[in-house]
Amino acid sequence: KNQVEQSPQSLIILEGKNCTLQCNYTVSPFSNLRWYKQDTGRGPVSLTIMTFSENTKSNGRYTATLDADTKQSSLHITASQLSDSASYICVVSAPRGGGNKLTFGTGTQLKVEL
Amino acid sequence: DTEVTQTPKHLVMGMTNKKSLKCEQHMGHRAMYWYKQKAKKPPELMFVYSYEKLSINESVPSRFSPECPNSSLLNLHLHALQPEDSALYLCASSQVHTEFNTGELFFGEGSRLTVL
Numbered sequence: 312k313n314q315v316e317q318s319p320q321s322l323i324i325l326e327g328k329n330c331t332l333q334c335n336y337t338v339s340p341f342s343n344l345r346w347y348k349q350d351t352g353r354g355p356v357s358l359t360i361m362t363f364s365e366n367t368k369s370n371g372r373y374t375a376t377l378d379a380d381t382k383q384s385s386l387h388i389t390a391s392q393l394s395d396s397a398s399y400i401c402v403v404s405a406p407r408g409g410g411n412k413l414t415f416g417t418g419t420q421l422k423v424e425l
Numbered sequence: 426d427t428e429v430t431q432t433p434k435h436l437v438m439g440m441t442n443k444k445s446l447k448c449e450q451h452m453g454h455r456a457m458y459w460y461k462q463k464a465k466k467p468p469e470l471m472f473v474y475s476y477e478k479l480s481i482n483e484s485v486p487s488r489f490s491p492e493c494p495n496s497s498l499l500n501l502h503l504h505a506l507q508p509e510d511s512a513l514y515l516c517a518s519s520q521v522h523t524e525f526n527t528g529e530l531f532f533g534e535g536s537r538l539t540v541l
Contacts, residue, residue, distance in 0.1 A: 343526075345529075352513070352535070352537070353534050353535065354429075354515050354534050355468070355515075404526070404527050406525045407524065411522060411524055411526055411527040413470065415467035415469075416467060417466070
């Protein structure tokens with residue numbers, strides 16, 4: 312079982328609409344939780360990083376929330392644009408011997424249509 | 426300058442070839458990473474260099490050989506690869522990499538490798 316699970320696996324929305332992507336994790340202890348956007352065939356780009364003490368963080372039209380008690384995070388996209396079409400990956404950072412470890416979720420594939 | 430530059434963007438090689446992937450960053454970051462990503466899968470960590478020393482090797486086959494000549498450069502030497510090694514290879518850097526924290530990761534655009 313993947314320690315970072317994302318839902319839905321894929322999503323299609325109309326331009327201008329809002330959407331929310333979910334991330335549930337079992338990684339423990341954890342240092343921080345990140346959301347990345349990855350366009351097809353390109354490297355991921357960081358959207359937000361939150362420590363366990365942060366509940367919400369915004370980056371433009373992207374707002375991430377974190378509930379460390381229930382081990383859930385969400386990424387809310389407001390007023391979607393065609394350029395938001397990408398894979399959104401939730402990543403949990405945890406301490407490990409020899410260095411920190413990032414556990415990647417399998418991503419939500421978002422498609423924004425006219 | 427917040428770029429991580431990877432070359433080449435595309436590489437096709439035979440199973441007997443020797444080739445290298447290169448990565449460069451000029452953000453003063455002291456940690457650099459190699460990831461492998463197959464289609465529709467998340468990136469998988471291969472190696473981590475911290476202060477130019479190899480700190481993590483995720484049991485990667487020896488046909489992949491990393492090298493960190495200095496704090497700005499990271500190479501991945503490839504030899505006797507298999508077709509299943511075909512993937513997008515991503516380089517990343519961060520300010521630090523400690524047991525308790527991986528700083529914000531900056532990824533390159535990747536090198537698309539095809540092994541025939």
